[in-house]
Amino acid sequence: xxxxxxxxxxxxxxxxxxxxxxxxxxxxxxxxxxxxxxxxxxxxxxxxxxxxxxxxxxxxxxxxxxxxxxxxxxxxxxxxxxxxxxxxxxxxxxxxxxxxxxxxxxxxxxxxx
Amino acid sequence: xxxxxxxxxxxxxxxxxxxxxxxxxxxxxxxxxxxxxxxxxxxxxxxxxxxxxxxxxxxxxxxxxxxxxxxxxxxxxxxxxxxxxxxxxxxxxxxxxxxxxxxxxxxxxxxxx
Numbered sequence: 001x002x003x004x005x006x007x008x009x010x011x012x013x014x015x016x017x018x019x020x021x022x023x024x025x026x027x028x029x030x031x032x033x034x035x036x037x038x039x040x041x042x043x044x045x046x047x048x049x050x051x052x053x054x055x056x057x058x059x060x061x062x063x064x065x066x067x068x069x070x071x072x073x074x075x076x077x078x079x080x081x082x083x084x085x086x087x088x089x090x091x092x093x094x095x096x097x098x099x100x101x102x103x104x105x106x107x108x109x110x111x112x113x
Numbered sequence: 114x115x116x117x118x119x120x121x122x123x124x125x126x127x128x129x130x131x132x133x134x135x136x137x138x139x140x141x142x143x144x145x146x147x148x149x150x151x152x153x154x155x156x157x158x159x160x161x162x163x164x165x166x167x168x169x170x171x172x173x174x175x176x177x178x179x180x181x182x183x184x185x186x187x188x189x190x191x192x193x194x195x196x197x198x199x200x201x202x203x204x205x206x207x208x209x210x211x212x213x214x215x216x217x218x219x220x221x222x223x224x225x226x
Contacts, residue, residue, distance in 0.1 A: 004156075035216075040218070041218060042200060042216030042217050042218050042219060043157065043214070043216040044216070045214070090156045090157070092156070101159035101162075102149075102157075102159065102214065103158075103159075104156030104157050104158065105156055106155060106156055107154075107155070107156050
């Protein structure tokens with residue numbers, strides 16, 4: 001199993017540009033999440049999904065959209081990039097039921113100029 | 114969500130035990146104690162979790178105080194590969210289904226050869 005994969009690994013955007021961060025998992029997990037991590041800080045939840053077709057907001061959802069059309073994929077869209085969105089983005093997944101461990105992807109490092 | 118308090122940093126020598134403390138004085142009866150760690154330039158990875166009793170797995174041990182207001186992650190023999198940021202996280206067994214992990218700033222563990 002590849003686990004949780006994210007693309008791209010690095011991205012530089014100009015203010016106002018849009019882009020989609022890709023996340024995929026091959027473990028048939030129901031739950032998927034997006035986090036962002038700013039320098040010297042812990043991770044903060046952006047959006048999450050408990051299954052295909054179901055998404056909800058986390059702590060810091062503004063400026064981001066998500067959709068979950070399949071179990072495997074959970075893309076994160078930046079609608080109009082801002083310098084405040086410069087961060088490292090992590091996708092995670094876990095199986096449903098109880099408090100099963102989360103599996104994290106390797107991250108996407110995004111810089112907005 | 115109940116909060117946790119951890120030291121900002123700790124140092125250890127290679128092949129010696131490491132005790133990483135975590136205070137969670139406002140823990141509720143339904144909160145599980147989870148530990149994740151984040152190696153440099155990687156996503157977090159699950160280490161261990163517990164509710165009341167001490168727990169052991171191949172990576173570490175978790176010692177939970179009788180009043181559950183504190184816990185200690187124990188690495189029995191630190192290696193250079195254990196250098197990471199360690200996060201102590203409380204997850205409500207009821208609302209935990211929302212997949213929400215609240216990360217603090219964690220403890221940066223340095224391991225000296």
